Amino acid sequence: MSVFSYTALDPEGNERAGTIDAVNLDVAIVAIQRRGLVISNIEAADNASKKFGGRLEFFDRVKNSDIVILSRQITTLFEAQVSALRAFQLLASEARTPKLAEKLSAIANDIQSGSTISTALSHHGDVFTPFYVNMVKAGEESGKLDETFAFLADYLDRNYEITQKARNALIYPAFVMSTFLVVMVLMMTLVVPNLAGMLSDIGQDVPLYTKVVIAMSTFVSQYIFLIIILLVFFAVFSVRYARTDSGRMALSKARMRVPYIGDVYRKLFLSRLADNLSTMLRSGIQILRGIEITGTVVGDPVYEDILKQVSNDVKGGMPVSDAFRRHKEMPGIVVAMIKIGEETGNMGSILDTMARFYRREVNNSIDTLVGLIEPFMIVALAVGVGVLLSAVLIPIYNLASGF
Numbered sequence: 038m039s040v041f042s043y044t045a046l047d048p049e050g051n052e053r054a055g056t057i058d059a060v061n062l063d064v065a066i067v068a069i070q071r072r073g074l075v076i077s078n079i080e081a082a083d084n085a086s087k088k089f090g091g092r093l094e095f096f097d098r099v100k101n102s103d104i105v106i107l108s109r110q111i112t113t114l115f116e117a118q119v120s121a122l123r124a125f126q127l128l129a130s131e132a133r134t135p136k137l138a139e140k141l142s143a144i145a146n147d148i149q150s151g152s153t154i155s156t157a158l159s160h161h162g163d164v165f166t167p168f169y170v171n172m173v174k175a176g177e178e179s180g181k182l183d184e185t186f187a188f189l190a191d192y193l194d195r196n197y198e199i200t201q202k203a204r205n206a207l208i209y210p211a212f213v214m215s216t217f218l219v220v221m222v223l224m225m226t227l228v229v230p231n232l233a234g235m236l237s238d239i240g241q242d243v244p245l246y247t248k249v250v251i252a253m254s255t256f257v258s259q260y261i262f263l264i265i266i267l268l269v270f271f272a273v274f275s276v277r278y279a280r281t282d283s284g285r286m287a288l289s290k291a292r293m294r295v296p297y298i299g300d301v302y303r304k305l306f307l308s309r310l311a312d313n314l315s316t317m318l319r320s321g322i323q324i325l326r327g328i329e330i331t332g333t334v335v336g337d338p339v340y341e342d343i344l345k346q347v348s349n350d351v352k353g354g355m356p357v358s359d360a361f362r363r364h365k366e367m368p369g370i371v372v373a374m375i376k377i378g379e380e381t382g383n384m385g386s387i388l389d390t391m392a393r394f395y396r397r398e399v400n401n402s403i404d405t406l407v408g409l410i411e412p413f414m415i416v417a418l419a420v421g422v423g424v425l426l427s428a429v430l431i432p433i434y435n436l437a438s439g440f
Contacts, residue, residue: 042080072149172316297406311388315384
């Protein structure tokens with residue numbers, strides 16, 4: 038199958054643009070003409086991309102915030118009784134990025150060809166997750182698509198907010214540490230070598246810690262390019278390894294072992310897990326299917342593996358609470374709440390309460406972490422700079438005192 042990009046005129050004379058999957062160009066033309074469109078231009082999508090100037094994928098990707106806004110817009114249009122086809126056509130014409138416009142145009146074309154909304158969305162897995170698609174499918178079956186998209190917008194908004202907060206909490210310390218390392222490298226390669234040469238010429242005896250600093254400076258100055266090459270090699274290797282299944286699992290386990298940080302991530306994923314399940318259950322999706330879908334979108338290999346095993350256990354007839362109890366990563370309070378949900382038949386509400394609890398826990402933990410990081414970083418930088426300045430200034434002071 039190949040992807041073809043086209044522009045055409047509809048029966049009202051409006052210009053339309055989109056993409057279509059077909060085995061060859063002739064089949065693509067016939068399929069487009071069957072939709073009642075008059076083709077003005079069609080070519081392979083890779084050629085269209087090159088003609089556009091070779092957009093960089095990173096700068097043309099669809100962000101989570103775009104999907105949040107899109108879901109809100111769809112909700113508003115459906116509440117206003119706008120048809121699905123017209124809604125996606127309108128959204129495509131007003132899309133924030135070219136790629137999103139392309140995706141929405143393709144979805145509109147699929148709907149016009151007779152596809153359901155969920156089926157049309159499922160063709161674009163790089164933008165719409167299985168969770169999103171299955172939620173829309175449940176909304177189609179229940180006849181409550183406007184409520185479903187409102188649910189999705191609220192869920193994605195919560196998920197986006199809490200994820201961004203967790204990421205932003207790490208930006209400040211990462212920036213400070215990077216600045217500190219740059220300053221240290223500059224001092225080691227520019228300032229300390231000059232001091233070492235001056236002290237060597239004079240024959241001044243220096244303290245032990247100054248000798249250590251000078252030795253480190255000499256090593257860094259002589260092997261700076263080798264160090265940079267090794268660091269680049271290590272970074273590339275780490276990124277590639279982190280993209281493998283074993284690498285993702287190892288990184289996740291290591292992240293969970295970091296004091297305090299690991300606890301924040303654990304609460305984040307538990308919040309996401311509970312939120313996913315509660316949202317799907319309230320939309321009419323069965324618990325087993327909800328567990329399977331959540332396992333594909335929870336965003337952590339450890340919990341993905343847990344949910345996969347839980348799904349297999351539930352298929353084998355085991356109660357959901359007992360299946361979760363087998364995994365030490367699941368807190369006892371979570372298992373107890375799930376068991377209560379099973380006994381009362383109110384699992385969706387129980388999971389929603391649990392999700393809200395963990396969201397508050399994540400917010401509080403991040404606020405505490407941010408509050409602790411700033412004074413800790415100030416003290417650490419002060420000690421580091423103080424040691425380095427002492428190693429540089431004390432020999433100079435001793436030398437000046439000898440005259």
